[in-house]
Amino acid sequence: MTVKTSADGLKQTLQDKGVKYALAGYVDIHGIIKGKFVPVEHIGRMIKGSELFTGAALDGVPQDIADNEVAAMPDMTNITVCPWNTELAWFPSDLYLDGAPFEACSRNILKRQVAAAADLGLTFNLGIETEFFLFKDSGDGGFEPISGRDTLAKPCYDPRTLGDNMPIVGELVEAMNSMGWDVYSFDHEDANGQFETDFTYTDALGMADRLVFFRLMAGEIARKHGAFASFMPKPSATRTGSGAHYNMSLADRETGRNLFDTANGVDPHGCGVTEMAYHFIAGIMKHAKAISAVIAPTVNSYKRLVRKGSMSGSTWAPVFVCYGNNNRTNMLRIPSQGGRVECRAADIACNPYLGSALILAAGLEGIREAMDPGLPHRENMYNYTDAQVRDMGIEMLPQNLGEAIDAFAADPLSRQVFGEAMFNSFVQYKRDEWTAYHTHVSDWELNRYLKFF
Template structure:
């Protein structure tokens, strides 16, 4: 029995021994009645079942059953075995906005085997490849999002109606007038052990970014799913809309989710860091090989890190008076934000990902591409510190710099042709992903937009 005179901790830390008993005590101390057993579909959207806390032992050993055929991207038939989620205690988090509830994620099984279309399993398989070599990938994720509402006419507008500056980046009023929401989101993340180190107003009205400390790749992906859930539900309670949509309009900045990467050994030493690097970027040979792998598979990676029709409205160069911050070009450079890979000394930042990506699949694909570069000892082209947005197509061609796919259709074609990613992530998963996304692309292609009606209805 716990000492009732002590203030219970709200941060669960999974011990090596007696983890289940410790978790039961933790949940009891914090008044938890229900667990949300959670996984993501192929889109990366969280799916859940509420499980009474008294069933934690069952959830950890027998699991919770789901009809897999009802989950997008699983493509299971009615006669197939159930998808069984076995809880992973290390993912346990209290849900501050829902007293009495906690979130727990796990690994999916079908027929007694790890299910190859479970995104978390796919990432775990890639991290296991690293672990076999005594390595881990540490990732720091930077989610951008909009805080919005609808006005009296139903139009989407910033939640803070005074957020109207033409260039609102870092505007102090954007922070102070949304402080209630930002404070609650910060406290919620802090209560689960996520160390928030900065919050800022981004480039568009109603847009924010909240940064928290990096972690091992699988934990980081779990943390981002929790972040999205918390950000959206706290907003909903306030009558607001939190959106991670990649591109809200043609004239607003997109929502990116940049992924900072460092490969470390068992002692935690950064294998990407080399102080003697003649370029001044502090990169090791291993880091250069990893970068080369990412550039080699850039087009196919885009289909996974930029997974929607809307994603490609973000991957544009902008206008001369308002350039885009989105990475459009297959290149890397020292602190170069116009390239798809930026080098913030001794680590790499993959900048193409957006708010719609399935973070488990995205991270797994980055590992697979990076390891391909390391195993084949690929060398990247020279780093570029030029502003690619200022260059002509001819100048880019002279530098050997290509452009990322301009549409979801083009990116899916590149993914279909990438044998390495299919082998690493599983051909069934890649095939199902392409089927799902081709359906989205074809539906978009067949849709007649309001823009077309406005432009062509009486034009001819």
């Protein structure tokens, strides 16, 4: 809901809806919503930035404990009454420091790139496919799908197990539609306990807001039913992981025309998009390794970006820096409907503000410099050996978080987009995460080596 009224008018509007508390919610480095609950009686103070936060208490809000606090400044164009708790309203918020936008705020980082697109007369439209798991805790301290029937070797699109989970999934879809997201399909995915919801695209900032809110909402609705939602990219080595495919296009700011649609331009490679889209693709490919660190941001993410690792015969995840038509083995896919570009490397654990900011910056660079992505790949890229791919001049995506962070740190675009403070914070945090993983002694190691020699 958008409110263009006084603080008193806003308070009355919220009270009429039964709202008692407001949340000016910003995100940390992970894209997890943070904030304070404010009684609606104090809403006038909150919308002026009264709620202050010590960034040093959070992951990736780079501040020293001696710095002034950052303030959450609500976006009054996107106010949402929380469907699982209608006494609470969420205001997506930017962080400010000393009265000015805080450079290292994730939402501000995306807004800077949105402004760069606007300077070119462009609007960045984005749709994100939300894949996630619904589990319950098991008696042995582990976890399992909610439905006892969810044991098929190939459970994808199975209506029986989707039906078993409808108390949660159905409530989630109804909540999404109550907010005007327009869910047009949802299904059981390729792993046991895995689901996907697909809903209408919007501008990039609005879609990033929706994704971070979706994760909060799905978790709270699942909790009501004695379950939990997991946004871990790959909970099982033998099942597919959860992507968050970015479906991207650029529109003319004045007319709203989709400039990737071949009705509005020439298609030089026959994949169903315009020349501008190919330049956009080329920019993303140039910076793909750095982008990977942001759209696949965890140690676990790279166990999804492999050729094999699913009982269904495919991981359905990209391995190489390449593009093509309706071919799911490319990092960048142009669906058969055309008019958009899908990035398949992104996973559901990403911070969508940071991920879409870096992708947009790379794509705009490709457009400004009229970059050429080369010829598209319509074949199954999984069938090539690594040596064959190298001979074709195609690079591999990073194979682990360490490689991805090194690529991110080495790419000047990363620092340019993130700003000095967030760039340094992101690199340090992720390198520490990678080191912690390497120094941990896992059950796999104990089982393999403890009595091996």
